[in-house]
Amino acid sequence: MIEARLLASNRSAGREILACGNKEKVMETTAESFKGLDLAIFSSGSKVSLEFADMARKQGCVVIDNSSAFRMDPQVPLVIPEINPQELDNHRGIIANPNCSTAVTLMGLYPLHKRFGLKRLITSTYQAVSGAGAAGANALLNEISTDSSNIQNNQDSPFPYPIAFNLIPHIDDFREDGYTKEEIKMRNESRKILDLPKVHVSCTCVRVPVMRAHSISVNAEFESPVNVPDARNAIESFDGAELYDLPSSGSYPMPLDFAEKEACGVGRLRIDHALPNGLAFWVVGDQLWKGAALNAIQIAESLVERKCMEFIS
Numbered sequence: 001m002i003e004a005r006l007l008a009s010n011r012s013a014g015r016e017i018l019a020c021g022n023k024e025k026v027m028e029t030t031a032e033s034f035k036g037l038d039l040a041i042f043s044s045g046s047k048v049s050l051e052f053a054d055m056a057r058k059q060g061c062v063v064i065d066n067s068s069a070f071r072m073d074p075q076v077p078l079v080i081p082e083i084n085p086q087e088l089d090n091h092r093g094i095i096a097n098p099n100c101s102t103a104v105t106l107m108g109l110y111p112l113h114k115r116f117g118l119k120r121l122i123t124s125t126y127q128a129v130s131g132a133g134a135a136g137a138n139a140l141l142n143e144i145s146t147d148s149s150n151i152q153n154n155q156d157s158p159f160p161y162p163i164a165f166n167l168i169p170h171i172d173d174f175r176e177d178g179y180t181k182e183e184i185k186m187r188n189e190s191r192k193i194l195d196l197p198k199v200h201v202s203c204t205c206v207r208v209p210v211m212r213a214h215s216i217s218v219n220a221e222f223e224s225p226v227n228v229p230d231a232r233n234a235i236e237s238f239d240g241a242e243l244y245d246l247p248s249s250g251s252y253p254m255p256l257d258f259a260e261k262e263a264c265g266v267g268r269l270r271i272d273h274a275l276p277n278g279l280a281f282w283v284v285g286d287q288l289w290k291g292a293a294l295n296a297i298q299i300a301e302s303l304v305e306r307k308c309m310e311f312i313s
């Protein structure tokens, strides 16, 4: 029998949601929620993942976790199926989904790394408000509907300052070295996914008043000499990335074009004259899809395929 359970906190218990054509009731998550389930996708923040993931795993349910709770755990694979699906063979019941900006960045960077060998990575992110959850999206909607000369930070906003008509170079907490935790996620998770534990990475993360889809400006240094035609070719041949790069006609990827799109868009591809063997590009992707839900579903599909192959052979 195929059964889907929609779980949330007690705030949402009893709500009805249309899922796979059926009206399903949302239930409160408890220790009993995972009994009999093969697979659970967690997307409720690290605290909830730390509370329930191990309980689910011990009941035989494989957990795909969207939070940062387990991403850097050496026992937990951190997977983008187009990049490192082989890691799924080594899971022990929990698989981590990467940080949203990291996932989108690597969808543009990985084909170039395969072709030229990544040596150094510098990124600046332009992160949509929905990256901070439903509360982030609501904050922007509320602020843009008020008088622009009098925008106040609402107490329900997850942002430290007004986001409408503004940019906030601060996502997640600051560390002693001046970087934010979000910026360090880009460094550590890129290293883990690309299996380049020592690659140099520096990142600046910025929240922008865009509803959906993150954009990242990337400057990368490579081991081998680079050229734009080969770089374009590498991106065009990579599943999940779409080259959207016609400078003569002003064509480049933008969040409005890539919201609710499975592929990530890569454009503004050019030689970076400030770095040896350097390339600069711009990548955009729906952080709710490729940065979270879609990647989780692709992991689940890949797990099912692997089980089927095991069964056949």
Ligand SMILES: NC(=O)c1ccc[n+]([C@@H]2O[C@H](COP(=O)([O-])OP(=O)(O)OC[C@H]3O[C@@H](n4cnc5c(N)ncnc54)[C@H](OP(=O)(O)O)[C@@H]3O)[C@@H](O)[C@H]2O)c1
Binding pocket: 007, 008, 009, 010, 011, 012, 013, 029, 043, 044, 045, 046, 048, 066, 067, 068, 098, 099, 100, 130, 131, 132, 133, 134, 135, 287, 288, 291, 292
């Ligand atoms: N937003 C993104 O772009 C994005 C991208 C990648 C990864 N993530 C990660 O995904 C996770 C969720 O983020 P979000 O943006 O979806 O946040 P969100 O909009 O605030 O949603 C949080 C969800 O967690 C549920 N929840 C809260 N407490 C719970 C509990 N005790 N037990 C079970 N469910 C509980 C909430 O249910 P109620 O409505 O009942 O409270 C809600 O459905 C975070 O770890 C985030 O880092 C988000």
